[in-house]
Amino acid sequence: MIETNATVVIKSVNESHDLLGSLITYGIAEFSYRxxxxxxxxxxxxxxxxxxxxxxxxxxxxxxxxxxxxxDLQVNEREGYKEKVASLVIRGFISTGKTIQELVQFESTKEETPDFAQELLEENISSDSDEELSEVPAF
Known part of the structure; x- marks a missing residue:
């Protein structure tokens, strides 16, 4: 058994019930990896x-x-060969509460640096250039 924790996007939700009345959901989940x-x-x-x-x-x-x-690897026999099909059996699911459309932002919002912060940054850059930097880190 290969245990996993993964962030997934549930693409489709189909449902049925077993003989005892427990809910069963199945479908396609999307995940990403590098x-x-x-x-x-x-x-x-x-x-x-x-x-x-x-x-x-x-x-x-x-x-x-x-x-x-x-x-879960299921073996399907088809016309003389065996095909292994992987399926994710979910034992716990924590929803982030957001759909994928809400997570993706299409507009780029560039925040501007306030004037007072820009002045402080320029002062720090000009004052640091006059001093020699030590080879020994401060921490």
């Missing part, structure tokens, strides 16, 4: 039962959260 070419976004199927399923259902689709669980 590859040799930079950040890579990938998808994995997931399933959850009980309290994590209720948390996922309440957060809805396109919601981001922290999933705790394990990777």
């Amino acid at each position: 590859g040799k070419d930079g950040a890579v976004i990938d998808e994995i199927s997931y399933r959850a039962k009980g309290i994590p399923a209720v948390d996922i259902k309440c957060s809805g689709g396109n919601s981001q959260g922290i999933a705790t669980g394990y990777i």
Whole structure:
């Protein structure tokens, strides 16, 4: 069993119930990792039962959260070969309460430095250039 904690985006939420009436949610989750070419976004199927399923259902689709669980490898036999399919079994889910659209900001807001702070910065730069800097750190 490969245990994992990951930040995921729940792309789709499907639900059903078992024979005892416990809620089961399943669908596609999106996660990211760093590859040799930079950040890579990938998808994995997931399933959850009980309290994590209720948390996922309440957060809805396109919601981001922290999933705790394990990777389940299922073997499918197709026309003479075996295919291993990975699925994330979520045992705990903490929603961040925000959808991915709320987290992504398209406008760049550049904050301006106040005049008094700019003057202090310029004074510190000009006063430091007159003094010699010590090789020994102050701390």
